[in-house]
Amino acid sequence: ADSFDHKKFFEMVGLKAKSADDVKKAFHVLDADNSGFIEEEELKFVLKGFATDGRDLTDKETKAFLQAADKDGDGKIGVDGEIYTPPTQNQEERQITLRPAETL
Helix, strand or coil: CCCCCHHHHHHHHCHHHCCHHHHHHHHHHHCCCCCCCEEHHHHCCHHHHCCCCCCCCCHHHHHHHHHHHCCCCCCEECECCECCCCCCHHHHHHHHHCCCCCCC
């Protein structure tokens, strides 16, 4: 049965209250093919990105979720309507390297 409500989902995971960086991190997890978009096939598995025991969305739930989140009608979701480019391995390493040292 179709029981998924995308509005309740966002309230539960608290994405509305998260920083832009946190939203991009969540986006990166869901963008399995690193295309810069979350396509319908990836969206079907969105609940598994937030809980290991999450279920797959039905086709009907997936299409409704996509329609609600697809701001420009291109059939995929970008961050803030733009292409999100995931960081490269070197950028991730640099971010880790540039963290301030902990004081004793």
